Amino acid sequence: MVVSVYRSDELTPADRMAWTTLQSQASCRDRPQMANPFLSPEFTLAVGSRKHGVRVAVAREPSGEPVAFFPYQRFPGGVGRAVGIGLSDCQGLVHRPGFQWRADELLSACGLALWEFDHLAAGQHPFERSATGSFPSPVIDVAEGWDAYLAQLRKKSPSFTRTTLSKERRLKRQHTDVHYVHDERDPAALRTLMEWKSAQYLRTGLNDRFARPWITQLVEQLFHTRSEPFAGILSVLYADGRPVSAHFGLRTERVLAWWFPAYDPAFAKYSPGLILLMHLAEAAARDGIAYLDLGRGESRYKDSFKTGELSVSEGLVSRRHPVAFALGKSHAPVRALADAVFSHAQLFGRADQLLKSTRRPREGRKST
Template sequence: MNISVYRPGELTAADRAAWSALQSRAFEDGSPQLANPFLAPEFAMAVGRCRHGVRVAVVREEGEPVAFFPYQRSPLGVGRAIGLGVSDAQGLVHRPGFQWDARELLLACGLSVWEFDHLVEGQKPFEAGASGSYGSPVIDVEQGFDSYLAALRKQSPKFTRTTLAKERKLGRDLGEVRYVHDERDPAVLRTLIGWKSAQYRRTGRSDRFARPWISHLVEQLFHTRGASFGGLLSVLYAGEQPVAAHFGLRSGPVLACWFPAYDPAFAKYSPGLVLHLRMAEGAAATGVAYLDLGRGDKAYKNSLKTRELSVSEGWVTRHHPVALGHRARRAPVRALRNTVLARPELFEQADRLLKRMGRFREGS
């Protein structure tokens, strides 16, 4: 393989266009998972402006780019999927039928190991290193919102009926319910970030927005708008006030759901669920094929989904002491986390403990 490695900002306009073209043809080429916005050049460039060690390997055949591999590299050669921890789709974007040797690619990138937690399907050279696969629920709206809503009524009649009833009650109690699919007011983004930070703290989770690079990344992507990629802030209003909002990424026919939150003062109306139904309607109207809700077994995702994609976690390694040390350190942590998530009785206990810690932290 002819492999060259660049910082994201060093990619030529021609290379970025070739990368985007591979994504735009992904559906017709039979690899829709490669159209995900987390695999777009714009996402790689944005992360590169926020984090050190971001690189893109470009594989060429007869001088033409045929594959793009974004990653992050530590000084010791430990590689991670780009944006690991906040990216919901990872892998190598390539032309149909392209095959690669994972260890040869790692060697060219100066990596002893490459760790991933949302590897998309169809990445066979990397899948050999997967330690587990997990469902990533999606909402299909390619046939239109009415078709989706009809399927939802059949699949989850009580959930659908209750959610629509709460939307009507929200309008009666607070004023006209209004949905904005593409809100451009930065103040509303700041409101969403405030809600999400409070939710993380309230539930005992680590506040992602306490990390400056994540806040910077989201702000950048909010202002990124192009023909093939853009940040999308969707907001549910009741009267004149926002009650729920979501920030995600749109790339062609895929809307990747990312940061949803709502004002807890209006929790009894389930504004987050109402928002997701409106998002599905708005996405269908703008030509989106599906909304990717992201990996995770959560009640609201299970109620809204039409099917699931599969993503994997694990690592690809070369024979190197750094790779062995990294895996030895990370494997027990992952195994413990996945055991808790897979067993409801353990998850419920852990969730209750985290929430108690969150209440203590808020009180102090």
């Protein structure tokens, strides 16, 4: 395996096109998770423009043709994490069908002692062997069209479906100009969504992601990102001339990732978020999306809407290295261990230098 490592902004247009092509082929070869937008070059490039250390390892044939892309973020001491960990709902290696690799060899080529993941796509066996847990990621399959999905939803969750449709009718009776915009391009609507989401985080006692400027900037950048077939999609439900619920997510050719939903609490009695998701599924089916990935995490509304589940896992894969050995001697949770490494990076400075000096030479341009 010939591996070259690049900064995310060093990838050539040809390499980015090859990456996108591998994703497109995956969606047609019963490997749907590999087509997830969080595994797209656009997401990696966007995170790389906001965070240091984002790299992409490219495995090539002797002819130079790319056969696999491995995005990661590198920290001192040879510590690696999935790109956008904590934000990304799908992680791993994007590769050609039948491509084989060894985790230790790949980490060595990347100059990593270890790599942490929390949403590893199923089927990444060299990494899955080190997983500490596996979790369902609910999906809405609309490949057969909206009518087929709605019929299935009525059968699976009849009371839920009737109630949601009834609330939309009541919303229309009691308010004016109720309509749905699938791909809203007004930045003001995105700002409204982020304000709602921040308020929701505070109400529920969760960490406010949008209090971090880099995350706000990342979402704004992805909102303006348009390539074929990747896009940031802002969907909005309006009433009385203003937004009442909204969602911002990412799409590729056949997958739409559910990411940041929120609504105006003043309209809570109508369940505007559920109404929006029904419209979103209908519009996605019309646009040729095969499924909506609702993301890891249990929720009553996800259980009601889902047609099935994919699987993601979390864990830490490592190779023989002082940093990996030090972590392996502890029984603390993976995330706590990794955070300890980052907060005491100087302790691993010499190990990092040793790692770089002993790394096997690789062909092509490379960054560390």
